[in-house]
Amino acid sequence: MNRPVVKILLATLLLAPLWLTPQAHAASADRKLPLSIEADRKHTDYKGGEATYEGRVIITQGQLTLTADKATIHLRDGQFDRAILEGRPVIYQDRDDAGQPIRGEARRMDYQALDEIITLSGQARIERAGDTLASERIVYHLKNEVVDAGAGGSDRVRMTLQPRSAGEGKKP
Template identity: 40%
Template sequence: MKSTKQTLLFLTLTLISVTTPLWALSTDKQKPVEVEADNFNLDDAKKITVYSGNVIITQGSMEIIADKVTIHGVRGTTDKVIAIGNPVKFKQQPDGNQGLIRGEANRFNYLVTKDTLVLLDDATLWQNGNTFASDRIEYDSKRSIVKAGDKKAGSKRVKVTLEPAKK
């Protein structure tokens, strides 16, 4: 019974942590997390949860669609989330008058303790007609810093398209 309670607690903490909003409506984190997938595997000993096959994760305005999502836990909390797809897609509505944020890449790495999302391999972010594209886009939500490209990895050039302000 204790093992079942620990497993359920780990699963609940995993789901809450995986959906910590980076650019979210402030009310998103109070909404329920819903996960759909063709397959689910929880390895309690290794603290790894894997959802695979048409994975859809939603919480409030946030939605992630991937082929596979792997969640790594450390001491009862989520440490890292890896989403893989062709491509992985996400969207989320931020607070205020900002437009919907959409993104896609073949791989998303979310480093929970650093509040950092890394989009890898053919990554693109869109908001309000503005586009950021590169092989690597990193968003540090603690410091509100976006970086794109990676000279060390021989990344393609960064392409940014900014729409003029409307009068």
């Protein structure tokens, strides 16, 4: 890995605690609520545990809302495990346990629900508490609050942090 990419990744990791609070993961209680899916078309492979939805796809679970042109849903042991979404853009909206809105968008999103990992790729962007992070690829580990951004090569990570007063940085 070249030096500028390493510096960018280190800077992102060092700034992440300012951007993410200890409660930045999706509202955990929502993951026990029913999953609702709307679309224009659906194709299901029951034996394979996979369903593909197309046309104005809207997925909701508690505060979580995903919108896309196409979504492939994977089940593990009869439970929602993963969604691969495609669109122009795919939009992720949720609230953390502190009630702060989180919004992400990209051309492709891999949402691993059970592992609590979101991978945004293709003009990826995450907004939270007025702060923004943009890159070609962003991997957001909700459970342990780790964010990795940058796809290498000519990809640049762009982050904007809003000014906060002394005690405000802990509760954006």
